[in-house]
Amino acid sequence: MKNLVKWLLAVTYFQLVPENHDQPDLAARDNAATPSPTLTVQRSGGNQSSPLLYGVMFEVGARAAGIPLTSYQEMDHSGDGGIHGQLLQNNGFQGDNPGLAAYKGIGDVELIQDILSSVSSAITSSLQVSVQPGAKGYVGFANTGYKGVPVMNATYSCEFWMMGDYSGTIMLELAGSSSGKIYASHNMTVRSLWGEFTRHQTSFNSSASPDGDNEWRLLFNGSQVDGALNFGLVQLFPPTYKSRSNGLRDDIATFLEKIHPSFLRFPGGNNLEGLQIDSRWQWNLTIGPVVNRAGRQGDWFYPNTDALGIGLDEYLWCCEDMHMEPVLAVWAGKSYGGMVSHLEPYIDDILNELEYILGPSTSTYGSLRANNGRADPWSLQYIETGNEDDLAGGCDTYPDRFMQIHRAIQTNYPNLTLIASNIDFLCLPIDLPSGLLYDHHYYCQPDDLVSMFNYWDNHPRSQPAIVGEYGCRNTTDREGIFWSSMPCSCSEAVHMIGLERNSDVVKMAAYAPLLQHFGFTQWSPTLFGFDSTPNSLTPSPSYHVQRMFSTNRGETILPVHTTTTTSNFHPLYWVASKTTHQKKNPTYIVKMANYRPQNHTLHINIPHTKSGYLEMISGEGNATNLLHDVAIQPVLRKIANSEGGYTVDLGEWGVVVLAVS
Structure with a gap:
């Protein structure tokens, strides 16, 4: 009985909101000629709009x-x-099988994920950097981030946890992975002992890289290390x-x-x-x-x-x-x-x-x-x-x-x-x-x-x-x-x-x-x-x-009278609203869309308004924005008419916001 009652309620509800929404085939309607409607925005009436929409x-x-x-x-x-x-990948060795993803050794070293040396009860693995006998100069490891590290003209903050017998210089770098070009180099002095992880923090400035093929490096003097050093929870932040x-x-x-x-x-x-x-x-x-x-x-x-x-x-x-x-x-x-x-x-x-x-x-x-x-x-x-x-x-x-x-x-x-x-x-x-x-x-x-x-x-x-x-x-x-x-x-x-x-x-x-x-x-x-x-x-x-x-919201949704009926919305759609907090001089906002691969024109009457702006975005059917190739952007222009009448030319697949007062 309970499920039957629920079913009857559901049937009643979905009769109010039909699954097909009674919409004819859109492609067929696109082939029909569409008259140029004139919209007249009413100054009163309508319903309240949600401020959280x-x-x-x-x-x-x-x-x-x-x-x-x-x-x-x-x-x-x-x-x-x-x-x-935080820009460094796999910095806490979390997940079922993180391995050494994003890490690579620099110099004569060997890297392993050390599951026996925990930074904390939560960070249960660390990176062990074993220095090979006879190693000289600065050695260490790099983290390549998420298919590269964003290297910008900015100040970076950096921290890491470290365990092992080492007193001396740690060198931090931001460098091109393929080019080897150094964009930032910063030295800090640390003192570390075996048996307990200690936290180290610093900040440094960087110049910008032209691409994303970059890595963060941590280097230390290999001749001062007998055996291995462990590092955990490495972190690199640009400005937040x-x-x-x-x-x-x-x-x-x-x-x-x-x-x-x-x-x-x-x-x-x-x-x-x-x-x-x-x-x-x-x-x-x-x-x-x-x-x-x-x-x-x-x-x-x-x-x-x-x-x-x-x-x-x-x-x-x-x-x-x-x-x-x-x-x-x-x-x-x-x-x-x-x-x-x-x-x-x-x-x-x-x-x-x-x-x-x-x-x-x-x-x-x-x-x-x-x-x-x-x-x-x-x-x-x-x-x-x-x-x-x-x-x-x-x-x-x-x-x-x-x-x-x-x-x-x-x-x-x-x-x-x-x-x-x-x-x-x-x-x-x-x-x-x-x-x-x-x-x-x-x-x-x-x-x-x-x-x-x-x-x-x-x-x-x-x-x-x-x-x-x-x-x-x-x-x-x-x-x-x-x-x-x-x-x-x-x-x-x-x-x-x-x-x-x-x-x-x-x-x-x-x-x-x-x-x-x-x-x-x-x-x-x-x-x-x-x-x-x-x-x-x-x-x-x-x-x-x-x-x-x-960014263009009204508090009240207004009625719109049109020379066409609302059953003929397609391919043109619109809604009008006004700001009610500016009662002496409210702003009237009309949002429009042209779901059609042809240009179209709308005539809009908003009594007792004179000027404002119009913003439109439109483009051909395949038009899009691609990485490093932003082709589609809105165009903003001022609009004015002392009689409150405005003509809007909607481009194909055009979306327009008109705001006047």
Whole structure:
């Protein structure tokens, strides 16, 4: 009976939101002549827009539904070797079989991973550098980073742990791996003894390399060593965002900040769950000094050092520094390799995590937070329970698991807003608690994403939702290795216009995934990418669409009268809004998309406005941005008309933002 009731509820719900969304074939409609509509923006009426609508989701390991787990490894090195500032690979020898990846000897030495010499209880291996008899001059080792070390005109901070009998000079270098050219050379004096690791820190300046074929070197006087020296947890940081310790790479984080995202959903989806229960993301293993963070085997058969890099506090610092609302996902008892039968210990773990984040510094876990450098509680309003529990065998048990976690959180933190990890009524409790948000994820071909333009039009207004992950994937290849094109990005703009029109019920939406290292691509597209070459940050056209929409927001979505009916939106789509905080002189914003490979013209009337600006991005069907070849960028120009009438020429696959006051 219970399942029958849930089925009837689901049928009722999905009658409100049909699967095909009643969209005709888009290609057939493209062949028809499209009149040039005139849009008249109304100054009043409409609905309120969510201030959190546009945000981002960070995932160091994810997959689309239907793609087997064996298809992917770690997600594009978006964290390690990406937005986390630490540049050296395999620096903690974490994971099941790290070996000597990224290390090489310099001079007459032999390298091994020494599993008997632990730096700490968390960093259980170190690099042993054995000096061969008769070695002379400076010898040591290099770390080649993530297919190279970015060498910029900047000040680097460096640290390492060392054990062995040595008193003298350590020489640190940044050098071309093939060219041998030295970009930075820094000497420091150390004193080390056998039997105990000691920590050494320094900083130095570097000139810029023209490419990414570089390495970091640590050298010592081989004639002063009898036997071997051990090194552990080597770290190299360029300038970090907001100068945070163990922080984000400043160039990558600043590039992200330009989007002005309003929220961050973390620590990802599949990354949260883990391949096995014991390899799930565990918050308490990601806090405190990095030498005490063990890391874990990642979801994609690759060591995931998010513990060494971006842990719970680093995520929260990022949210605070970028003025983003944190959306914290908590583990709900399901991994890809198993499910717990008794949830109580894991509920206690969730409550401990919330006390760490929200508790006073006098509480047990609040004092731990204070000891880790944050005396005041963090800001947190949104908690998501699990990830995609309508998939991977979680549906049947999710209602019970969700309600157990919901009761515990609401009892202790009644002001927090909880998010269910799906919108499938077959996978949700029959008696839904009030105040919930529901999370929906989808990755689609361009036409399919455009067909979802009106997906949320008939969604019950009493059931607010978030779109925790969405994006265009224009490929039939399950591996999906490609880069975003203008039709893909235009289809996302069409969908975002649909979201904005319904942003009274869609409270948040996050394009995903966020970024990729082009040398380690397992999933594309992402918003932007890079490699180890200086100044390699490459925005996809989608990055520009996200930035244009996010940085031009109105608080009220306005009605638009048109010379054509709304049933003829395709191939032109639009939404209008206004800023209400400037009541004497509000700004009116019209966002438009031309999902068509031909130019088109729109006439727009916005009474009582005179001037502003227009920003447009467009390009041919294959047009895209490639590494070191950014061909597609928006064009910004001023626009004026004393009568409030504006003519907009939309290029093929064009996306436009018009803002006037």
